[in-house]
Amino acid sequence: MQTDPAISRLLMLRSGAIAIQLLAVIAVYFLLEHQIPLYELLLVISLEAVFQILSVVAYRNVSKAKEMGMLMQLTADVLFLSVLLSLSGGATNAFVSLLLLPIMIAAVSVRAKGLAYIAVLAISAYSLLLYKMPQHSMHHMDMTSHFVGMWVNFVISASVIALVIGTMNRALHSRERTIAKVREKQLRSEQLVTLDGAAAQITHQLASPIANLQLLFEELQEEQPSNVLINEMHKPLMQCATQLNNFRDLSAQLRTRSDIGYIELPALAQQIQDSMLLQYPDQQLIWQNDAPAVNVKGDAMLLPAILNLLQNSATANLQNKQVQLALSWQASDNEVSLLIRDHGVGFTSEQLTQLGGHIMASKSGMGLAVLLSNVTLERLQGSLTLYNHPEGGAVAKVQLAVLNEEN
Known part of the structure; x- marks a missing residue:
């Protein structure tokens, strides 16, 4: 696809995730013989696959995607993953920490407000999964403290990822912009130095021909003082002489490097x-x-x-x-x-x-x-x-x- 690199990476990751989700559901149900809602899970994965196909079609020729589009894609990932987790154990599912992945992607892809939105959405999804857990699961073997501790750990991990990776990403982009500006100024300075040398050389070469033309004009004017064409030569010659004198004065002032x-x-x-x-x-x-x-x-x-x-x-x-x-x-x-x-x-x-x-x-x-x-x-x-x-x-x-x- 010839598309935005950030969206392209996200779509590639989602394609791999859909394949892994499908294999995991089939393996758990048929090989490990766990009782899971097979048809509901397959329906959610199918909907996710349809959304993936529509996203690939929509972004196949988009060279620069808007940030809102990236947020919509990450929101969809959080929602699909939350539904899959809710159908397969909720907060007790060992893969609940996968909700951190959208936060990581947002940290390097969107601005601070978008990153905060995805982090809050993921934390809210985890909190809802924990709240919806059956009470018998919470009291079985006195696992309440363990699940609450997992939730606190997830909140801390999400906050640290959003803060650290987001800050590092912004600092990296700022440094890249600074380097680009310095490189552009350096290139422009090199061009100006080249132009300055060429201008000085051309001015030096033009000084003598203009002086000779001035002498020829004065001789022609003495011989034919009433000739209109000869008299009209005076003005452009004076302009050339004035510009050359101004350039010499300007060069002299610049060589002194006087302050502004x-x-x-x-x-x-x-x-x-x-x-x-x-x-x-x-x-x-x-x-x-x-x-x-x-x-x-x-x-x-x-x-x-x-x-x-x-x-x-x-x-x-x-x-x-x-x-x-x-x-x-x-x-x-x-x-x-x-x-x-x-x-x-x-x-x-x-x-x-x-x-x-x-x-x-x-x-x-x-x-x-x-x-x-x-x-x-x-x-x-x-x-x-x-x-x-x-x-x-x-x-x-x-x-x-x-x-x-x-x-």
Whole structure:
């Protein structure tokens, strides 16, 4: 079966248990010649087998089963086993301790509330079997203390199993999640180091051609000052030169490894406005409210991280023939958020799942910029959230940590 491993193991165990139960009933009745309600026991085992077949059919192609389904399966196991025990001696049956098995399975398969439910159900089943025992069985050879002691031992065993195994299972899952996060961060750091080296090399290689183009432009402008095409070359050349200078300044600041400082939010908003006006003059930034007069944690990488998101939004607008980007601020006590909304086609479900955590191949250039922005914001104790707007387009929510006086 291609199904959830937990459900698959449970169904395999139940299949084996049904076979053993059937063999045990037949052996006890025909070989040992004990007087047991054969037909009633066979009927219960048959019902359990039918339930097993239905469960196998229901979960044969379920890759991840819900916890409620697991609890239903364990509940059925406790009930079937309780009925079988009640028909074959009740609390005096030597196999009554099998009621501990559902508790063990629940301890490694479900959360704490589900584990508590199965433990209480199993203890209640044992208690009911003990209560339903005939009085002559209890007084025969003065076995009352023995059966009560067995019940107390079962309660203690069930509680210890639920507590110890459940705690160990939660600790194991927590450690696995921590290891997975560390592994993901390490992989992402390795990717960023590789990208950093490639970016520095490309920037160094582009510096000389851009300088030569600037010289050629100046000579052409002197020879043909009225040529429209030549004059239009000035703006993109200036943008390239500005970006290279900004990259050099940024690299110099990062090499000093200065601690995280603070940035005044109104000043950051003005820098965003000026940078977007230079790079995307055709796009209109619509500020829906003013920036709060607070300081946020930041360094030299904060502005480029936000500009990466704005550039992606502008690209989405251009692809959908839109010219407006809506920006708004949301402030709280410890953080402030910048919401960037474009009017493009929005994100696909795959992009929403992977953007910010992995490098993605994309014709529109999305993926790498979002990854770099996400890493920067996380380092500055902020976060990045991407989602689609109900009225169309996409929204990038940038959360920034407010710098309090205590910080």
